[in-house]
Amino acid sequence: MADDPTDQQEPKLRKLQNPTGIHDILPDDHEYYTFIKKVVRHRCRQAGFRRITTPILEFTDVFERGIGGATDIVDKEMYTFLDKGDRSVTLKPEGTAGVIRSYLQHGMKELPQPVELYYIEPHFRYDRPQKGRYRQFWQFGVEVIGEKDPALDAQVIDLAYRINEDLGIAHLFSIQLNNIGCGKCRTKYKEDLVNFYIGKERSLCSDCQNRLEKNPLRLLDCKKEDCQILAELAPKFEQYRCPECQDFHAKLKEFLDELGIKYVDNPRIVRGLDYYVGTVFEFWDTNQGAQNAIGGGGRYDGLAELMGGQPTPGVGFAAGIERIIANMKRENVKVPSKDDIHIFVAQLGDDAKKKCLPLMNKLRDRGIKTVGALGKGSMKAQLRLADKFNVPYTLIMGITEVREGVVIVRDMSKGQQRPVPIEEIVEEVVKLIGEENLDKYSPGEAIY
């Protein structure tokens, strides 16, 4: 300030902006989010799933133990920081770990099993952004916890597929299906896999040399040419799958066939999270493959134990909303706009303006989406604005109308108008708009 000599030069205010990869959702895109959320809510509710919201922030352990330290998500993509008590906390990078934490913490094993939950939440991963990848992104997902049966896996895949269908993008994706085995068969397989690679380490890329120690299964889906050649020669998991897993997988495929859902049996898909066992699946872009997977999931029977709970089976699915929107736009899927305005109210003179405010309230209470030109001056400016809103009807009130107790109703497409008594105007507008088009909001449904 003036008496502070060190502060003579006004510091320039920097324009504020979003952190890398974290974006505003502007009104036009919100119409997609609203629509997708609605589809997800309805499909999940119909199937008996109930909604859960776990916190955006969890103690880092929840993810480190749940997702697994050898995964890319935990290894390099977590949005982790210390809170004021020096506890390490992390913005959730995925949904399942938090849901299982919540299931255990709230004793949901006492509920009728399986517990079927869904969520629609923002998630965070500290990645370099690119197409379809952001540091904050939305996912919806479902979890079926507490029971194990291939029919449940089939139901989850079916639900995911139907949601994609409702969104108009199901045909763009193929379902890649695999069974990566239970603890028993996988342990044996891992051993043999590691043995296979002994002495061949130098042919592997540096990432894969790492994987060999931490997560040998990932060796199989490395895209480097040399690694792929070795992966082809490596022992195949199919031969190690125990009879139980074999049977489970076969049944799942029968159920999917029964549901009429097409899938590709793909032994190469592994998934990037440690908690998966048995069934895994991904929805792949039929043109671009895994690079633009829209969602995926699988069975995570060991997860509850990793998090300190009793052994609890589970199967789930999650999909990325931004990627869905990108595909809906690519397919030119139009979503219904909930924001279309029914009625524009134009007014001239303070007396008319006074009458307009309560009139607009009455219209809105009836479910008529109404905007007024409360700050505009001339009738021309107001009608121009009405035109921008693309309203079918404009109500006009001036001093004359106030005196006569009428409101002028102007049909914008025909350019015709007529006076209507002010006490009849709300129902008259309802007739014009159509009862079925009203934006109904019913606090009356609640029981006080």
Next chain:
RNA sequence: GUGACUAUAGCUCAGUUGGUUAGAGCGUCCGGUUGUGGUCCGGAAGGCCGUGGGUUCAAGCCCCACUAGUCACCCCA
């Protein structure tokens, strides 16, 4: 985390080998006689040329760093 490319008005973009007050279209706002929209016409507002340094008599333009964006790799949604 690695690499490539990019950054001028709200949006899409011009801007000459570095040379005066920074340009267009769209959009926004206001007008085109009394209280009537879309088309048309006129006008205005809106830019520290992403930020900070450097080179130069002179930088939107050249150099460096940072920030952000786009795309790819890694991996995933």
